[in-house]
Amino acid sequence: MKKNIIIVILFVLNTFLGSCITFKSDPLVFPDNQVEFIHLCKGMDDSGELLEPVDIQSEFSSKDEHINCFIKLKDVSIKIHLRWKWYSPDNKMVRDTGDVIINQEEKYLGVVTAYDMLQLDTEDKNEGQWTVVVFMNDKFIESKTFIIKKGSRFNI
Amino acid sequence: MKLEGSYLAYSYDNRQIYGENVKFNFFSYDVSCRYIKIDVTSRTFYAYGDIVLKKEDEIISGDEFLFDPLKNIGKLISYKEGVEVKKIGDESSEIPLSKNNILDELSLSKIQKSFLYFTGKLFQINKDFEVYGFNVTLYLEGLESLGFKKFRLSGGINQRNNGFSLNKIWYTKTQGLISRASYFYEKENKINSLTQLNYEEHSVLKDYPGLPRQADVMSSTTVNFNKSLNLGLTGNYNSSNLWNTRVWLNKKWGNKVNTQVDVLYNKPINLKGETWLGFQSIINANKLGNISFAGKYEIQNQVLSSFSYRNTFLKRINFLLSSSYSKVKIGQSGDYSKILSGGVNLSYSSRIFNLSTDYYLNYDLFGDQLLSQPQLRLGLNPFQFYGGLLSASIYNIFIYNDLQRGEIHDNNYSNNTVFNLSTKPIFLQKSFSVNFNIALEQFVEKEDRNFTSGGFIINVKKGILKGVSLEGFYNIQSRRKTKSWLIEGTTSQDLSTVLKVNPSKRLNGWLSFSFDPKKSQWRQSFADLSIELFRSWEFHSLLNYDFILKKINNVDLYIIRRAGQFQLRFIWRSLSKQFVVELVPR
Incomplete structure (x- = not known):
């Protein structure tokens, strides 16, 4: 009986292994995406060595004074240009930071954090869906949409 | 759809591509x-960064491209002085495509943290959204392992391909040699058939007390002639000579009527087989109510039938009328039990109270026994006072039984009243709160067996x-039998405390202790600990100590890897002295 069991196991292994397994596959180009994350947030925690986003959300109130777009990059070893563009609900650009230079000395940095802040005029009608777009070295890297709702600055 | 890239990764855990x-x-x-980011489960396709679409002399570029390859529609977005959106594909159609949270959460680092993921330069997604990879490398918990020339990356746990599959061959010291195999055939929207074979060989074990071997075959086939007519065939066989088979035909007559006829043959062990012919229909007549009736006839003159009518009047009054009749053989004797039963239920619910009346009748024609049972239920919905701090409810049920058995006539009644009062947590200090619950119940019956x-x-x-945080519970329950002036009964008390620790x-x-104040005796202690280790690995333990027996009753230790569509668990249970490895689909 044990002999039969071994034969069955060998047959099954042969079916799976014989058909498709290789032990060496083509080398790949290492992925170049350095973006760890991009978040929209209300506040910033600067108590540690690096900035951390606080109150991450995608919905804000028209009474909020500002909105931050926070980016975390990894493995940066060259000078990079970051740029934020903010678009209002009618799809018009309302803020363009221009290029912000990071790591001018071209050192190796394991983690880089940066953010841009959109100031809201609480007297304006800001309600609707907004978009913020982040570019790195003139190339699009990510967009984020968020909603601004009519409301109070204070949560009840 | 073929994807060619300098780097492609597929997460088996989450069914996502980057x-x-x-x-x-x-x-x-x-x-x-x-x-590019693709979520295979939600069929979300999103390309971004330096998008270029080329067709003969036409070149279009943009920053983001959301698309649906099945419907051939896409949305190309460019961010310049304003946001520019261009439809790609069918120009006339509306584009409901938009970025969602799934895409925000999908990232290279998320895929690289998967328990199982594959990388390669060429992936193929077919119309059934199965993903194939060519010359792919498998990463197991981040470590590079085997390479595959061609591999079905999305071969999920619940997916089936047409044809025969050997699902499991296993050997254990307690069950022997086990094998599970199945045959699946599907023709989209036409035929769906699954046959499963389970086989256990016990003769390889020493001193196995049961049968030397056991086989089960289960088969189920559905044929859809059209959207409103389908035919089914099921069959089950067990090697102990137990089997059954059923053929059914289901017809929908519009949205309101559904009819089914079926034939069932059931062969129990060592008993004569039974052949049942069945018919059932459900009529949904909207405002006129729902009617359902079912009848089954067995060729040895056995009968089962039922009827029900349900309707709602004036939005708050519910009416249900039901009736059933059965004539079933009693063992091998040749006698039949005949039971006719019926009931009427009328209920009314409002914001303040709910009222329900029932009348139930059971007539055993064989034993000449008639039971009729009217009931009345009245409940006051929970009402709140002191600004919602206190909540109270009262519920009452009255039951009257009338039993006639030949010459004997008997009746009795009972009434049960329940009162409940509870509070929301009352904060005496910022981090110190108290809440309580009081329940009282009075049961009265004709025979004077009353309880409080x-x-x-x-x-x-x-x-x-x-x-x-530290929590304490004190619970006292008392049940008193009251008959005339005699009061007797029991009282139980329980005091327990729980220390909860959740610093991150x-x-x-948590750690809990329970104490019996009446006997001044510690009872049991439970401890539960969960620690997140790394890369979605989690350690979990559960311990139970019995103070009365003065021993550790049980220790369960778990190491769990949460991995999107499945969980891998290594479990050790001290009670059964078992080590178990489980792969559980989620």
Whole structure:
């Protein structure tokens, strides 16, 4: 009986292994995406060595004074240009930071954090869906949409 | 759809694809992009960065491209002085495509943290959204392992391909040699058939007390002639000579009527087989109510039938009328039990109270026994006072039984009243709260076997430090039998305390002790600890100590890997002295 069991196991292994397994596959180009994350947030925690986003959300109130777009990059070893563009609900650009230079000395940095802040005029009608777009070295890297709702600055 | 890229990764855990410098075809365009994200489960496709769509002399570029390869529609977005959106594909159609949270959460680092993921330069997604990879490398918990020339990456746990599959061959010291196999055939929207074979060989074990071997075959086939007519065939066989088979035909007559006829043959062990012919229909007549009736006839003159009518009047009054009749053989004797039963239920519910009346009738024609049972239920919905701090409810049920058995006539009645009062947590200090619950119950019946029950629970909660809290419960329950002046009964008490520790997302635990104040005796203690280790690995333990027996009753230890569509668990149970490895689909 044990002999039969071994034969069955060998047959099954042969079916799976014989058909498709290789032990060496083509080398790949290492992925170049350095973006760890991009978040929209209300506040910033600067108590540690690096900035951390606080109150991450995608919905804000028209009474909020500002909105931050926070980016975390990894493995940066060259000078990079970051740029934020903010678009209002009618799809018009309302803020363009221009290029912000990071790591001018071209050192190796394991983690880089940066953010841009959109100031809201609480007297304006800001309600609707907004978009913020982040570019790195003139190339699009990510967009984020968020909603601004009519409301109070204070949560009840 | 073929994806070619400098780097493509597929997460088996989450059924998601991430790619860099990718080229693919869409609606006769050659598309290239810097990055791509695909969530296979939700059919979400999103390319971004340096998007270029080429077709003969036409070249379009943009920053983001959301598309649906099945419907051939896409949305190309460019961010300049304003946001520009261009439809790609069918120009006339509306584009409901938009970015969602799934895409925000999908990232290269998320895929690389998967328990199982594959990388390669060429992936293929077919119309059934199965993903194939060519010359792919498998990463197991981040470690590079085997390579595959061609591999079905999305071969999920619940997916089936047409044909025969050997699902499991296993050997255990307790069950012997086990094998599970199945045959699946599906023709989309036409035929669906699954046959499963389970076989256990016990003769390889020494001193196995049961049968030397056992086989089960289960088969189920459905044929859809059209959307409203389908035919089914099921069959089950067990090697102990137990089997059954059923053929059914289901017809929908519009949205309101559904009819089914079926034939069932059932062969129990060592008994004569039974052949049942059945018919059932459900009529949904909207405002006129729902009617359902079912009848089954067995060729040895057995009958089962039922009828029900349900309707709602004036939005708050519910009416249900039901009736059933059965004539079933009693063993091998040749006698039949004949039972006719019926009931009427009328209920009314409002914001303040609910009222329900029932009348139930059971007539055993064989034993000449008639039971009729009217009931009346009246409940006051929970009402709140002191600004919602206190909540009270009262519920009453009255039952009258009338039993006639030949010459004997008997009746009795009972009434049960339940009162409940509870509070929301009352904060005496910022981190110190108390809440309690009182319940009283009075049961009265004709025979004077009356009971009075009461219970009181108090719960105290105190926050000690951030993420550390102590809770105490005291519970007293009393049940008294009252007959004339005699009062007897029991009282039980329980005092327990729980220390909860949750200082961070990675650590979660509690420790509880229970004490019997009446006997001044410690009873049991439970401890539970969860620690998040790394890369979605989690350690979990559960311990139970019995103070009365003075021993550890049980220790369960778990190491769990949460991995999207499945969980891998290593479990050790001290009680059964078992080590178990489980792969559980989620």
